[in-house]
Amino acid sequence: MALLEVTSLTKYYGDTAALRDISFEVKKGEFVAVIGPSGSGKTTLIRCINRLIPASDGKIIFDKENILNLRGNALRKARAKIGMIFQHYNLVERLSVIENVLHGRLGYKSSLEGMFGVYSEEEKEKAFNIITLLGLDDYVYRRCDQLSGGQMQRVGIARALVQDPRMILCDEPISSLDPSSSKVIMDYLKKIQKEFGITVVVNLHQVDVAKKYAQRILGFNGGSLVFDDEPGELSKKQIYKIYGTEAGELIID
């Protein structure tokens, strides 16, 4: 059964089309990689899905609801079910690891509780468990601006996990990291998908990484979806189609 169903999604910034008539489905528990050259619309797609930016046209059905029709609290509830991981981690760097992780619970909180950071024992225990799962148990009370990039990204993952999400969206989660931290992060994402059955949609610039981790790859070019298949089907010809001939040659070498 499809958890996410995108139909004829279109996004214009003024006159420039960032997404043109995009349709695809993501099954529950699937690991999907989104690839494409710079400016092809990967970030725009991810952000339309959780409504960080408004779509111009189309339908996004997530968990049987059309995301594009939601407002107010209903939108907050839907966002709570979708975790998000960013290239630059987007933590409140002056706060501690535990405080940042607990921010993942805000989607479930009443206004006053959330504003003053009042969390239940259950929520705190959950946050601790997830922090331990991500190997950050020595850093619980450490301020995030004292962590390495790889550690900050693990805090980002913990914050997304504490939301109890059905799906996690990642916008280039490893683009600011060195190869070994990148592998750690990708392995955690894979583990989350495998062990918790959470759907993962991840924007990547590295085709080899996409092939290694994803069960399905979406290839974008100029705002159009030009490839939607298993990694095994990503032939030379398809890579040229996604990246153009010159960049494609570099990638294949």
Place this chain on the structure above:
Amino acid sequence: MNSLLTNSEGAGTYLKSKRIRLFLFFVGLFAAAALSMAATNYHIEDSFTAIPKVIVWMARNLVPDGKSLTRLPKILDKLFETVLMSVAASVSAAALSFPVALAGSATSCKQRWLMYSARGVASFFRNIPIVAWAMIFLLTFGQSPFTGYVALFFASFGFLARAFIEAIDETAAAPVEALRAAGGSYGHIIFQGVLPSVLPQMVSWVLYMIETNIRSAALVGLLTGSGIGFTFSIYYKSLQYQSASLVVITIVAVVLVIEAVSNKLRRLIL
């Protein structure tokens, strides 16, 4: 290759014309200075030859004597009042500036019209000099400490609102995005995302404002008849230069102390 050449030529002419414009600007500036000196009969050489005479006069008239020292408690009292007024004006202006800055930052405000109006208000208040505020309120309220406070308040409000808007734009965008994506409400985003991110910068600006306001308060006090500025003007007008200069010395001392204290605080919070 060809286009590269024309590009570098284009850059060459661009830089050259930029240099010429800079040169013309300075020529114009000196010409304007020379003209205005001529028009006002101001002779720059006279000012320099007068310096030794000035020093002798200052040594004779401006070193505080015994009589002026007996006034020290009274002066310190007024100075304390001025410091309190500056702190009060800075802190209350900051309290008003924060909501205005939330409305004025693209990070925390999605309504374009509201953002531009808040920015407009902040710029308006910022661009009116404090002396102009002092005169406006002098006409409205007459000479009183309240007038001084209000003048400092409005000038600080404009400055702090602009500074806070920039702080929010710069440091809060990323966490705001994350909390929005997690389903946080507007209140959550402001209290859990924006506030902790910008608080140190905000405190730092308020400390800076307190320092500036103590300096301005002396000047504003002259006009509005409040605080240490007023004390200064009384001594000055009654030709008690030793006492007036003691006032200046105490102001300088307090400004230095406050600056040292706020630098310490800054280092603590950052």
